Amino acid sequence: MTARQLSWTLRRRVVALLAVVGVLLGVSVAVEIAVAAKNREHIHTLLDRTGPLRIQSQELLNVLVDQETAVRGYAVTGDREDLEPYVQGAEREQQLYRSMEPLIDVHPALARELGTVKAQAADWRRTIAEPVVVATERDGTAAGQALITDQARQRFDAIRASVAELQQGILDQREKGADDIYRTSSILVVLLIAAALVVVVAGAVLLISLNRMVVRPLTSLAEQIREVAEGDYQHHIAGSGPPEFEQLAADVDAMRQKIAKDLAEVREARESIEWVNSQLQKQAEELVRSNRDLEQFAYVASHDLQEPLRKVASFCQLLQRRYAGQLDERADQYIAFAVDGAQRMQRLINDLLAFSRIGRLTTGFTEVDLNKVMGDVAGQTESARQYAAAELTWGELPTIRGEEPLLTNLLANLVSNSIKFRRPDVPPKVHVSARLVGDEWEIRCQDNGIGIEPEFADKIFVIFQRLHSKDAYPGTGIGLAIAKKIVEYHGGRVWVDTDTAEGTAIRFTLPALPEDLEAARAAEQQAAEAPAAEAPAAEASDAGKPAAAADPAVEGAAGAEPPRQGGSRAERADDASQSDSTGGVKETVT
Structure with a gap:
């Protein structure tokens, strides 16, 4: 030819x-x-x-x-x-x-x-x-x-x-x-x-x-490709026959060269990754050990500090009761400072102990009705609400999987902070509602308190972080840190809603039960099939919308000190103290 x-x-x-x-x-x-x-x-x-x-x-x-x-x-x-x-x-x-x-x-x-x-x-x-x-x-x-x-x-x-x-x-x-x-x-x-x-x-x-x-050319090309596929990536692929097949062989050989180059890079990267993984494994093991040691240290330290503190507080209180008025005024003031410091140190240690126990001492997840939890919260905050003439309401709340004591502590902290950080001469109002967003329940605690500036929204969840002085609002500044840890332990997230016109709104999410998701889908499908039907007033249940308010809430957290003054946004900004999710300083009520 x-x-x-x-x-x-x-x-x-x-x-x-x-x-x-x-x-x-x-x-x-x-x-x-x-x-x-x-x-x-x-x-x-x-x-x-x-x-x-x-x-x-x-x-x-x-x-x-x-x-x-x-x-x-x-x-x-x-x-x-x-x-x-x-x-x-x-x-x-x-x-x-x-x-x-x-x-x-x-x-x-x-x-x-x-x-x-x-x-x-x-x-x-x-x-x-x-x-x-x-x-x-x-x-x-x-x-x-x-x-x-x-x-x-x-x-x-x-x-x-x-x-x-x-x-x-x-x-x-x-x-x-x-x-x-x-x-x-x-x-x-x-x-x-x-x-x-x-x-x-x-x-x-x-x-x-x-x-x-x-x-014949295709058979020859296939045999060469099989050799490459079996691992011989350095085998040169040569084509024969019509120009199309020669071009195809050239393209396949170019692909082989690129694959061989990529494989060499992958081998190098894999070796590097294996080395990094080994280092990460060592660091992870060291981090686990360190976290375990830190938790043990916090737990042991909080227990070991209790005895000397109790002794100091007891003798200081004994001095205060026995020698009050017998010493000069400055001595009485010094003894009062010592008693107050010892009591505050006890509260800090107790809060730190509670913080360290979250997720470590567990009773296991069960189905928890948040309506019942809110009833318990209302009982715990009754004295504080009566003192501040506060009103606590909540809509229909869902049932979720979690630990009931932790969830009660979470909502009690939010409600207590809402009552604590109120505006002067304005009766506090706190409302808790829920709605279904995607596959999560979004819980909202809204109050009419002093609010919080957007620039401090991320600081309020830091442990012992305060935005006010302890004289303006009492507490240890660990309440919202505990709330954040409880929410994250239950697989959710918590944040401050900075778009609220009045007061403070703390929002947090909790995973919804499968039956709630199925009920929401069924409701959506029914609404789509009957668009002309009038939608009933939805309660924050299966449809995920907040319902009418249930009980008026009772005031106050059990054992919490009532706030001595309302406080303003400027005062909170001046102090590096912790802010409440409802707009005021948050603390764990003990």
Whole structure:
């Protein structure tokens, strides 16, 4: 093959082969169509012309014979009825001429012979038949028989001979037409065989070409790819065959090179990651040990500090009671400072101990009804609410999985802070509501207190972080840190809603139960199916919307000190103390 042929693409080769086969088949089809048309014409001539002509020529002979017989019989008997076949035969003869002439005009020789028969028959009637009929009618049968001579019979025999020649000519045309049909049919068969041979040869050539140009190169390429797939990424992939396959092999080899390069980088990265993972594992183990030691230290320290603190507080209180008024005023002030410091240290230690126990000492998760929890919270905060004339309300709250003591502590801290950080001369109002957001319940504790500036929203959850002085708002500043740890222990998150127009809104999320999610989906589907139906007032239950308020809440957290003054935003900003989720300083009530 030449270099030009070797550069042909597979598409070009296939197109060239199909073009040659198409041309051959097209020529064959064209010839077959022409031969088939000729064959159909021969069949038409044989069936629609020659066949009827043969039958009508025989009938023509019979009609002429009937006329001659009728004339001879009439001359013998003189009976007019014997002449009837002559009259009918003459009419039928003319009909046959009219029928045969359109069929025979394509054969000039037969047309001339038919004209000869027609002329001879007409001359016979004029010179023989009609004179015999007239003579018989006028002069009797003897006169008519006298006209029927040998010459008359010879003239009719001439008509017979002409009709026989016509029939023979028609028979010759019929045989010629049959030969033409046979010949054209044979040609059609030959052409069909040739077309079949073209198809078979083209198929064989195509099969051989595909095997040579497609199958072999593809098999070779597949074998090389398998070698690479088995791990020999350095094996060079070479292509053969048409240019497309060579290009494909080049592309696959380029991909192999890129994969080999990426694998080398991956190996290096994996080794680096394994080293980093080993370091991280060591650090994680060290962090676990450190956290365990820290928790143990906080727990032990808080316990170990209790005894000396109790002793200090007890003796300071004893000094205060026994020697109050016996010393000077400055000594009484110093003793009061010592008693207050010891008591505050006890509260700090107790809060730190409570903080360290969250998630470490667990009773296991159960289904907790937050409505019942709020009832307990209302009881715990009753004294503080009565002191501050506070109002506590809540909507329909969900049932979630968690630890009831921790959740009670969480809500009690939020409600206590809302009552503590109130505005002066404004009765506190606290409302707790819930709504379903996605697959979580979002709980909202809203109050009308002093609020919190957005820039301090993240600081209030830091342990011992305060935004006010302890004289403005009592407490240790660990309440919201405990609340945050409880929420995160239950798989949620907590934040301050800074978009509240008045007071403070603390929001936190808790995972919803599967049945609540299914009920919410069913409600949404029902609402979609009946959009015209009036939606009932939804309580913050399955639909996730807050409902009407339940009980007025009772005030105060058990054991909490009532706030001595309202405090302002400016005061909270000046102090680095912890802020309440409802807008004031938050602390754990002990």
